[in-house]
Amino acid sequence: MAEIVVALDHPTGDEALALVDRLPRARWVKVGSVLFTREGPALVETLRVRGLEVFLDLKWHDIPNTVAGAVRSAAALGAAMATLHTLGGREMMAAAREAAGSLRLVGVTVLTSHDAASFGQAVGRDAVEIGTEALRLADEAMAAGLAGLVCSPAEVGALRGRLGKGALLVVPGIRAAGAPADDQRRTASAGEAAAAGATHLVVGRPITGAADPGAVLDRLVAEAGAGGR
Ligand code: C5P
Numbered sequence: 001m002a003e004i005v006v007a008l009d010h011p012t013g014d015e016a017l018a019l020v021d022r023l024p025r026a027r028w029v030k031v032g033s034v035l036f037t038r039e040g041p042a043l044v045e046t047l048r049v050r051g052l053e054v055f056l057d058l059k060w061h062d063i064p065n066t067v068a069g070a071v072r073s074a075a076a077l078g079a080a081m082a083t084l085h086t087l088g089g090r091e092m093m094a095a096a097r098e099a100a101g102s103l104r105l106v107g108v109t110v111l112t113s114h115d116a117a118s119f120g121q122a123v124g125r126d127a128v129e130i131g132t133e134a135l136r137l138a139d140e141a142m143a144a145g146l147a148g149l150v151c152s153p154a155e156v157g158a159l160r161g162r163l164g165k166g167a168l169l170v171v172p173g174i175r176a177a178g179a180p181a182d183d184q185r186r187t188a189s190a191g192e193a194a195a196a197g198a199t200h201l202v203v204g205r206p207i208t209g210a211a212d213p214g215a216v217l218d219r220l221v222a223e224a225g226a227g228g229r
Helices: 013-021 033-039 041-049 064-077 090-100 116-123 130-143 156-163 190-196 213-227
Strands: 003-007 028-032 053-060 081-085 104-108 148-150 168-171 200-203
Touching: 003 213, 013 028, 013 033, 013 041, 028 033, 028 041, 033 041, 033 053, 041 053, 041 064, 053 064, 064 081, 064 090, 081 090, 090 104, 090 130, 104 130, 104 168, 116 130, 130 148, 130 156, 148 156, 156 168, 156 190, 190 200, 190 213, 200 213
Parallel strands: 003 028, 003 200, 028 053, 053 081, 081 104, 104 148, 148 168, 168 200
Antiparallel strands: none
């Protein structure tokens, strides 16, 4: 089975907590940089007190010492999982791992906003193949001891095959068949992504924009459980 992680993509903590109030059966929430920059650690603590596991999605990418310090602070805060950029390099990832304790670190490989041209330009190479780059960076992340990766529904099957059983695979872009994709280009249903090997499914607008968010979450939990490994 895969866990459903509710993405709290709200501008304020009050709005995020109002949604959480409507999701008594939620187990995991994601706090990203917009909400964290506004509300800070206090919101994470409030969510923890409500019994939620917090996925802190701050996508760190800095010198090893600085990232290790941020990871240490997130672990002390009680966050359960956090992101960093694999492009920060093996030394940065290893320093983060060293500081993580029980905080699970998952790596971002190639941002989905990149195409081959823009990624090639960023790393100073002419011809890149995005899928190959993502797999290469995934190998770097595992070599550095990260717990897993963030990936799109299109990549989850290949990554599960490559990384074996233990790795966490955190997958956004979850949509029911026929539902609006919003700005997501590669989507899958909760059952499909879980069956392909995802361990955590990050879901935002299908829950946050629903008339009855609790009912949508219940459906997703059932689907991810039924489709999971
Ligand atoms: O609303 P939606 O379900 O599309 O939200 C998906 C969540 O996953 C958002 O918080 C978004 O920032 C995040 N995400 C993503 N695509 C990535 C990485 C993260 O949609 N490649």
